[in-house]
Structure formats: structure tokens, C-alpha cells
Amino acid sequence: MKLAIFWIGTLAAFGITNGMIAQKEALIRNGTTIYLELRPLDPRSLMQGDYMELRYNLNDVSGMKKWRGHFVVDIGEDKIAKINRVFNDEELAENEHLLRYTNWSRGTRIGTDSFFFQEGHGNDYAQA
Structure with a gap:
């Protein structure tokens, strides 16, 4: 058994x-591949090595009442997504897509919030 x-x-x-x-x-x-605008942030961790903390440009979004939900994003021809509003079960236009978010104590999170890269290669990502 x-x-x-x-x-x-x-x-x-x-x-x-x-x-x-x-x-x-x-x-x-x-x-669908999309890109989001990032806000500058420069972390470094002695224990984890070189990494880039990803902070997305979410300044203009209001109405996030739930701790988990979806944003409605418009995707331009350059594949850069602009966050429009919080999704409330309405119909989406052809160029609109949903992007999942979670509210944490440190802010709103969309997917991963950090990108690790090889030690000493920080200058390669300085313009990101």
C-alpha cells in the first residue's frame, strides 16, 4: 500500500x-512580446552579486483596489506597452492586452522584479 x-x-x-x-x-x-518602460534604480548585493532591480513605470495607474488583478495595456508599433487602466471585465479593443499585477508591501509587481547578470558586466546593462 x-x-x-x-x-x-x-x-x-x-x-x-x-x-x-x-x-x-x-x-x-x-x-505576444511586449516591452515595459523601466524607472532607474541601481542596486547591488554583496551576497547575490550584480543584478538590476526592475521598477516599472506605473505612475499613472489608479483604481487598484484588489491585491491581485490585471492592467489593460496598449501596445504600440514599437511593442512598448503603455498601461491604460485597471481591468474591470470590460471588452478589450484590438490593440489592448491584459497584464497581470500583484500588489505587495514594496509596490506593484508585474512578473519578475530583478534581473541577475554575470559579475563585472554591469556596464553592459547601464543603459537599460
Whole structure:
């Protein structure tokens, strides 16, 4: 009985992991590439090495009542997204897309908030 539970748990773990991998690969393959404007910030960590903390330009967004939701973004021809408003279940125009956000104590988060790079290569990313 214990062996059966072990194998069922193992198969479930592998199944869930492979499902998540397939979902991310489908997003990479079929998703839309967009770019967001960043605000300047220059962190450095002795324990973690060189990295760039990503702070997105979200100054003009109001109406974030929930701790988790979606922004409506307009994507220009240069693929740079401009955050329009908070999504409230309305119809989207053709050039509008949804971007998920989460409110934390340190601010609003969209995806990752840091980018690590090889030690000593900080000048390569200075203009970012």
C-alpha cells in the first residue's frame, strides 16, 4: 500500500510539473512580446552579486483596489506597452492586452522584479 501511494504521488508530481512546463512553452511559442518602460534604480548585493532591480513605470495607474488583478495595456508599433487602466471585465479593443499585477508591501509587481547578470558586466546593462 505504501509503495502504491509513493508511485501515485511521484506520478502526480511529474504530471503537474510537466503540465506547467508545457503551459510556459506554449506561452513562449504563441504569446505576444511586449516591452515595459523601466524607472532607474541601481542596486547591488554583496551576497547575490550584480543584478538590476526592475521598477516599472506605473505612475499613472489608479483604481487598484484588489491585491491581485490585471492592467489593460496598449501596445504600440514599437511593442512598448503603455498601461491604460485597471481591468474591470470590460471588452478589450484590438490593440489592448491584459497584464497581470500583484500588489505587495514594496509596490506593484508585474512578473519578475530583478534581473541577475554575470559579475563585472554591469556596464553592459547601464543603459537599460
